[in-house]
Amino acid sequence: MDYVLPLTELIEQFRKLPGIGAKSAQRLAFQMLSWDKKEIEKFANSLLKASNDIHYCPECFNFSTGGGVCNICSSSKRDKSTVCIIASVRELATIERTHEFKGLYHVLHGLISPMDGIGPDNLKIKELLNRLSRHSEINEVILALSPSTEGEATTLYLTRLLKPLIKKITRLSFGLSVGSDIEQTDELTLAKAFEGRRECI
Numbered sequence: 001m002d003y004v005l006p007l008t009e010l011i012e013q014f015r016k017l018p019g020i021g022a023k024s025a026q027r028l029a030f031q032m033l034s035w036d037k038k039e040i041e042k043f044a045n046s047l048l049k050a051s052n053d054i055h056y057c058p059e060c061f062n063f064s065t066g067g068g069v070c071n072i073c074s075s076s077k078r079d080k081s082t083v084c085i086i087a088s089v090r091e092l093a094t095i096e097r098t099h100e101f102k103g104l105y106h107v108l109h110g111l112i113s114p115m116d117g118i119g120p121d122n123l124k125i126k127e128l129l130n131r132l133s134r135h136s137e138i139n140e141v142i143l144a145l146s147p148s149t150e151g152e153a154t155t156l157y158l159t160r161l162l163k164p165l166i167k168k169i170t171r172l173s174f175g176l177s178v179g180s181d182i183e184q185t186d187e188l189t190l191a192k193a194f195e196g197r198r199e200c201i
């Protein structure tokens with residue numbers, strides 16, 4: 001059945017979201033139309049505000065606001081000699097929840113995946129090399145990438161690339177099956193994976 005045009009357009013917008021099919025998109029659009037105007041305005045404004053105010057930290061590519069570096073890079077409580085490399089900001093949030101890691105991060109914004117046409121140039125790797133050359137105090141890099149095919153390919157690539165530049169390169173010791181995701185890992189397991197991290201050879 002055809003809906004009125006504004007509703008069809010709204011459904012189309014929801015369909016752009018990951019994991020949302022035609023039926024879910026219709027459900028969301030109908031649900032939202034039942035909200036009162038004030039709630040709808042609040043929702044639309046948060047979306048606009050987030051999109052306008054959030055930018056990437058120029059050091060680590062975490063989300064930041066206000067134009068400068070993020071709250072982790074600017075904190076005096078963080079250990080500036082250790083950088084943990086992760087694929088996404090979502091994983092950064094998962095690791096932060098463990099309270100185990102006190103160093104800094106570097107977000108790659110993806111993993112090497114030749115099947116999807118994603119190579120090293122599509123990730124924040126050039127930026128990482130640049131950062132390492134500017135900060136000689138960094139003496140350990142922790143590769144905290146999921147043990148998937150893409151995660152392993154990226155870990156291998158970075159180990160080779162960083163070996164001549166950094167004293168100590170470590171990776172998390174996962175007591176997890178291959179294919180598991182950092183984001184899905186519980187905090188205790190992740191804390192242990194940090195504690196038991198081992199040197200890459």
Ligand SMILES: [Zn+2]
Pocket residue numbers: 057058059060061062069070071072073074
């Ligand atoms: Zn930062």
